[in-house]
Amino acid sequence: MFGIPLEQIFGQLLLGMMNGAFYALLSLGLAVIFGMMNIINFAHGAFFMLGAFFAWLIGAPNLWLGLISPSLMLPDWLAANYWAALIIAPLLVAGLGMLLEKSVIRRIYGLDPHLGLLLTFGVALVIEGVMRNIFGSSGKPYPIPPLLRGGFDTGVLFVPNYRAWAVVAAAVVSIVTWLIIEMTPIGARLRAATENPQLVLSFGINVPRMITLTYGAGIALAAFAGVLAAPIYSVNPGMGSNLVVIVFAVVVIGGMGSIIGSVVTGFGLGIVEGLTKVFYPAASSTIIFIIMVAVLTTRPNGLFGKAR
Amino acid sequence: MTGEFETPAIEAETARGGISWSWQLIALAVVLLAAPMIFYPIFLIKVLCIAVFASAFNLLVGYAGLMSFGHAAFFGTGAYIAAWTARSWHLTPELAVLAGGAATMVMGVVFGWIAIRRQGIFFAMITLALGQMVYFFFVQAPFAGGEDGIQHVPRGKLFGLISLDSDLSMYGFAAVVYFVAFVVIHRVIHSPFGHVLTGIRENESRAISLGYDAAHYKLGAFVISSLLSGIAGGTKAIAFGIATLTDVHAATSGQIVLTALVGGMGTIFGPSVGAVVMTAMEQYLAGLGSWVTVIQGLVFILCVLMFRNGIVGTLLLKVSKRVRKSST
Numbered sequence: 001m002f003g004i005p006l007e008q009i010f011g012q013l014l015l016g017m018m019n020g021a022f023y024a025l026l027s028l029g030l031a032v033i034f035g036m037m038n039i040i041n042f043a044h045g046a047f048f049m050l051g052a053f054f055a056w057l058i059g060a061p062n063l064w065l066g067l068i069s070p071s072l073m074l075p076d077w078l079a080a081n082y083w084a085a086l087i088i089a090p091l092l093v094a095g096l097g098m099l100l101e102k103s104v105i106r107r108i109y110g111l112d113p114h115l116g117l118l119l120t121f122g123v124a125l126v127i128e129g130v131m132r133n134i135f136g137s138s139g140k141p142y143p144i145p146p147l148l149r150g151g152f153d154t155g156v157l158f159v160p161n162y163r164a165w166a167v168v169a170a171a172v173v174s175i176v177t178w179l180i181i182e183m184t185p186i187g188a189r190l191r192a193a194t195e196n197p198q199l200v201l202s203f204g205i206n207v208p209r210m211i212t213l214t215y216g217a218g219i220a221l222a223a224f225a226g227v228l229a230a231p232i233y234s235v236n237p238g239m240g241s242n243l244v245v246i247v248f249a250v251v252v253i254g255g256m257g258s259i260i261g262s263v264v265t266g267f268g269l270g271i272v273e274g275l276t277k278v279f280y281p282a283a284s285s286t287i288i289f290i291i292m293v294a295v296l297t298t299r300p301n302g303l304f305g306k307a308r
Numbered sequence: 309m310t311g312e313f314e315t316p317a318i319e320a321e322t323a324r325g326g327i328s329w330s331w332q333l334i335a336l337a338v339v340l341l342a343a344p345m346i347f348y349p350i351f352l353i354k355v356l357c358i359a360v361f362a363s364a365f366n367l368l369v370g371y372a373g374l375m376s377f378g379h380a381a382f383f384g385t386g387a388y389i390a391a392w393t394a395r396s397w398h399l400t401p402e403l404a405v406l407a408g409g410a411a412t413m414v415m416g417v418v419f420g421w422i423a424i425r426r427q428g429i430f431f432a433m434i435t436l437a438l439g440q441m442v443y444f445f446f447v448q449a450p451f452a453g454g455e456d457g458i459q460h461v462p463r464g465k466l467f468g469l470i471s472l473d474s475d476l477s478m479y480g481f482a483a484v485v486y487f488v489a490f491v492v493i494h495r496v497i498h499s500p501f502g503h504v505l506t507g508i509r510e511n512e513s514r515a516i517s518l519g520y521d522a523a524h525y526k527l528g529a530f531v532i533s534s535l536l537s538g539i540a541g542g543t544k545a546i547a548f549g550i551a552t553l554t555d556v557h558a559a560t561s562g563q564i565v566l567t568a569l570v571g572g573m574g575t576i577f578g579p580s581v582g583a584v585v586m587t588a589m590e591q592y593l594a595g596l597g598s599w600v601t602v603i604q605g606l607v608f609i610l611c612v613l614m615f616r617n618g619i620v621g622t623l624l625l626k627v628s629k630r631v632r633k634s635s636t
Contacts, residue, residue, distance in 0.1 A: 040432075040433065104613065114375050114428070114432070116429075117377075117429050117432055118569065118611075119613070121565075122606070122607075122609040122612065126601075126605035126606060126609070129598060129599065129601035129602035130602055132598050245436055245437060245440045248437055249440075251433065252434055285444045286444050289437050289440060289441040290441070292437055293422055296422055296425050297425075300426060
């Protein structure tokens with residue numbers, strides 16, 4: 001097609017889907033947090049980065065224990081693996097997030113929404129700066145788990161197993177999150193509390209605790225994306241801050257109106273970005289922002305947004 | 309902004325019983341004249357550039373309620389255009405700075421037109437994204453010199469006559485730029501235009517129902533702010549002979565938000581005080597290396613939690629309370 005090998009197109013398509021998976025998970029978390037707390041969580045990228053770092057610390061402990069002293073290295077059976085990291089890292093990061101919500105973010109509820117943005121921006125600077133001081137700026141390699149090494153050939157394209165896994169895992173988690181919010185009693189309470197917190201509080205539902213848990217859940221999604229990204233991208237303290245700006249644009253394009261909308265927008269934009277790399281590489285880093293401008297001029301509330 | 313930042317009302321109150329505007333200007337001129345006797349001119353030039361930039365940013369956030377998170381796009385573009393025109397076209401410094409300002413003004417019209425379609429935090433996110441777009445543009449643009457930026461920009465001769473090679477004469481130029489920008493901002497705030505702007509910030513739907521075209525007013529504020537930010541960037545590029553990617557980077561956008569916040573958003577002297585504090589902090593903490601980011605983050609958090617009115621805002625609040633007490 002257009003003189004470009006089909007293989008290259010499909011390759012970038014896959015890469016785009018993978019990036020789209022990360023956009024989807026992150027914008028989903030942002031949307032959930034925004035719906036409940038009316039705060040745009042600027043620290044989202046930092047928590048994504050923490051997820052990747054925790055995965056590195058938990059999932060490949062011998063890599064850094066060996067640096068301190070070879071005698072500290074754990075035997076293979078005890079060295080926690082990728083699968084443990086996939087569960088533990090998001091939980092740990094979510095715990096940190098909830099601690100942050102309870103101790104700091106809680107103090108600015110009901111105040112000017114700009115303050116939430118400023119506050120979480122400060123948090124992002126602190127997290128990133130601390131990680132940079134401890135681990136340095138260079139990337140940390142993270143091995144792909146043995147089970148997901150290799151790949152399969154689809155005829156037109158060789159698909160690495162890990163990338164396929166990342167896309168599927170992100171899609172499944174996104175859909176499960178959507179189902180929880182739309183179909184379960186917990187989700188119903190969450191939606192009710194989003195609409196009218198005072199009323200829900202008067203029904204005897206602990207809204208403050210719900211807010212804490214919602215923030216934790218949003219953070220967990222970001223950290224989960226971070227763990228998925230760890231073996232693909234090099235794990236480094238700056239990996240979240242670049243991503244968060246793109247995700248903000250994704251959120252503006254999708255609008256905050258629907259959960260599934262942000263998932264679809266995330267995947268869709270990842271694919272568009274991937275295809276731009278094939279057809280017009282110079283614009284690949286700006287295409288999402290250009291789309292944002294186009295959407296804002298025609299549908300200011302975003303593709304799935306509701307007018308307010 | 310819904311009255312969380314208390315300062316504007318306070319300022320109006322203290323202005324009535326306070327020192328008159330002409331005396332404030334004279335005091336400011338005296339400070340500008342005396343400063344180079346005490347501090348290094350280079351340090352002061354840096355302070356002045358940041359002060360113009362922060363004041364321009366504050367015009368938008370403090371008086372129109374629009375928080376831009378991508379203002380480095382204007383500062384950086386002003387710097388690049390001024391540096392490039394001074395080096396390649398051999399423009400005199402004042403023309404190079406004006407060229408930078410003209411470029412960012414045009415940019416401000418386009419970006420403002422896009423960004424004011426959304427309000428509040430969405431406005432912040434959109435400006436952040438637009439800023440990132442400009443950053444990538446300068447990363448790729450051949451004339452911008454990639455990672456090196458544009459270096460060895462000559463300071464040149466002001467109006468083709470006065471050489472700016474000495475730091476003191478360069479300081480004089482920066483001080484005039486600052487003084488003019490300051491007066492312009494004051495005039496804008498206290499003009500009918502500025503009052504309508506404040507009205508829109510306080511209650512947009514009410515202003516619209518009174519017949520004001522809110523979008524036009526916001527766009528006007530945005531363009532003035534971007535013009536002054538570009539001039540700040542251009543002056544910086546001429547003074548330090550360099551325009552780099554740091555000038556357009558999102559981190560610079562964040563720093564200017566912090567500068568205005570520390571000094572006091574919505575107060576006319578706040579951003580300048582913030583510029584002094586932040587530049588001094590940067591100077592003294594330079595030895596700490598990457599811990600500076602952590603400290604900046606902590607200052608952000610502390611300001612938002614306990615010091616929302618900033619230095620000037622808090623002082624004004626104290627004074628007005630005392631005035632109120634003594635008058636009753």
